[in-house]
Amino acid sequence: MSKKVCILGLGYIGLPTAALLANQGYQVLGVDISPEVVDTVNNGNIHIIEPELDAYVAKAVAGKVLKAGLKAEAADVFILAVPTPFHDGHIPNVDYVVDAARSISSVVKAGDMVILESTSPVGTTEKVESVLREAGTDTSSIYIAHCPERVLPGHIMRELVENDRIVGGLTKESGEKVADFYRTFVSGEVLVTDARTAEMAKLTENSFRDVNIAFANELSILSDKFNIDVWELIRLANRHPRVNILQPGTGVGGHCIAVDPWFIVHAGGDDARIIKVAREINDYKTEWVTERILEDVYAFRDKHGREPSIGCMGLAFKPNIDDLRESPALEVFQSLVAKGVNALAVEPNLKKHKSIVLNDYHDVSKSADIIVYLVAHNEFKSLPVQCKVLDFCGVTVSK
Numbered sequence: 001m002s003k004k005v006c007i008l009g010l011g012y013i014g015l016p017t018a019a020l021l022a023n024q025g026y027q028v029l030g031v032d033i034s035p036e037v038v039d040t041v042n043n044g045n046i047h048i049i050e051p052e053l054d055a056y057v058a059k060a061v062a063g064k065v066l067k068a069g070l071k072a073e074a075a076d077v078f079i080l081a082v083p084t085p086f087h088d089g090h091i092p093n094v095d096y097v098v099d100a101a102r103s104i105s106s107v108v109k110a111g112d113m114v115i116l117e118s119t120s121p122v123g124t125t126e127k128v129e130s131v132l133r134e135a136g137t138d139t140s141s142i143y144i145a146h147c148p149e150r151v152l153p154g155h156i157m158r159e160l161v162e163n164d165r166i167v168g169g170l171t172k173e174s175g176e177k178v179a180d181f182y183r184t185f186v187s188g189e190v191l192v193t194d195a196r197t198a199e200m201a202k203l204t205e206n207s208f209r210d211v212n213i214a215f216a217n218e219l220s221i222l223s224d225k226f227n228i229d230v231w232e233l234i235r236l237a238n239r240h241p242r243v244n245i246l247q248p249g250t251g252v253g254g255h256c257i258a259v260d261p262w263f264i265v266h267a268g269g270d271d272a273r274i275i276k277v278a279r280e281i282n283d284y285k286t287e288w289v290t291e292r293i294l295e296d297v298y299a300f301r302d303k304h305g306r307e308p309s310i311g312c313m314g315l316a317f318k319p320n321i322d323d324l325r326e327s328p329a330l331e332v333f334q335s336l337v338a339k340g341v342n343a344l345a346v347e348p349n350l351k352k353h354k355s356i357v358l359n360d361y362h363d364v365s366k367s368a369d370i371i372v373y374l375v376a377h378n379e380f381k382s383l384p385v386q387c388k389v390l391d392f393c394g395v396t397v398s399k
């Protein structure tokens with residue numbers, strides 16, 4: 001069994017992976033370009049919110065099986081878990097992957113494994129190989145593969161072990177060798193394919209979700225136009241034995257589903273039609289929600305001769321979390337504020353925010369002139385509300 005693992009990038013994916021492997025008998029070096037992250041980990045602490053992770057890191061650091069550093073060192077296995085965002089215009093940015101690959105080129109040696117875990121455009125694993133080769137590494141004796149990550153934040157420590165994994169080798173031998181490494185700590189099935197298929201599989205999973213949510217979001221817009229209750233419509237249509245429509249919402253957020261489909265669209269061009277339109281529909285839904293709220297604001301103003309207060313219930317990108325990254329609910333709130341609307345922000349999962357005043361949801365439910373449900377947090381489901389309600393995420397459906 002390979003013993004020493006070097007993980008590049010100690011974020012939501014890299015740090016839990018490092019901590020898990022360290023607790024599974026590997027000697028782990030976690031590398032990050034952020035000195036604060038390195039110091040935090042070396043002190044046995046964590047800089048991200050994830051249940052159980054603190055205990056894993058504290059134990060591994062105390063047991064001297066996990067340490068962090070700013071530079072990669074010799075190891076048997078290298079895992080790249082760095083960000084893959086996009087540039088303006090939805091152009092994939094693999095600069096972090098290229099930098100990370102370059103940073104290991106002086107220490108990687110024959111027989112090592114190099115694994116790309118970052119969600120990546122098709123062809124990125126080949127790029128890792130070419131970066132290493134151009135830096136003078138003999139890649140013919142290195143096992144290079146892509147192993148995409150599909151964990152759910154909030155359940156990462158369990159899902160790292162239990163989820164099935166796809167390993168896409170640059171060669172068949174690389175795929176098999178890297179799969180054997182994952183089988184030492186994964187209880188789910190480890191499925192081997194080639195690198196391009198593995199890259200596309202991860203992008204496909206997130207695009208599948210995006211396309212299906214777009215269908216529900218389009219139905220919600222059409223239902224509003226046709227004066228139909230979309231929740232009842234979907235509930236009834238789903239009674240068909242082979243129909244399973246998802247629920248509409250304020251849009252699609254987070255750093256995966258709202259981002260990864262663009263990697264396919266960028267490379268696929270005019271052939272990535274449904275994936276592109278789905279992205280556009282889900283982005284449009286957020287604008288539509290804002291416009292829909294403004295209609296009611298103007299109607300209130302005309303009727304009562306004053307500005308209404310709008311209780312914006314939820315800012316996170318999905319229910320029952322505190323994560324605001326790429327959040328459509330946050331975008332709606334900010335658009336309303338930018339239009340001069342008296343919008344009251346409510347986010348029960350956050351204690352405070354650096355620039356937004358957060359209000360108590362009980363208070364707002366009593367004081368607001370109009371309540372708009374933007375995220376279906378559990379707290380809102382049994383909340384008594386007397387005023388006008390616009391429900392964009394199904395909070396009132398189970399009442």
Ligand SMILES: NC(=O)c1ccc[n+]([C@@H]2O[C@H](COP(=O)([O-])OP(=O)(O)OC[C@H]3O[C@@H](n4cnc5c(N)ncnc54)[C@H](O)[C@@H]3O)[C@@H](O)[C@H]2O)c1
Nearest residue numbers: 009010011012013032033081082083084099100118119149
């Ligand atoms: N977070 C998730 O739930 C999730 C799920 C599946 C896949 N992914 C994918 O995993 C990858 C990593 O995501 P994340 O959420 O962990 O990102 P993150 O932003 O939380 O962490 C990335 C870390 O990498 C560090 N870094 C950047 N360049 C580096 C370099 N050259 N060398 C060493 N460290 C470097 C950053 O300082 C940061 O600490 C992305 O491709 C993402 O799409 C994330």
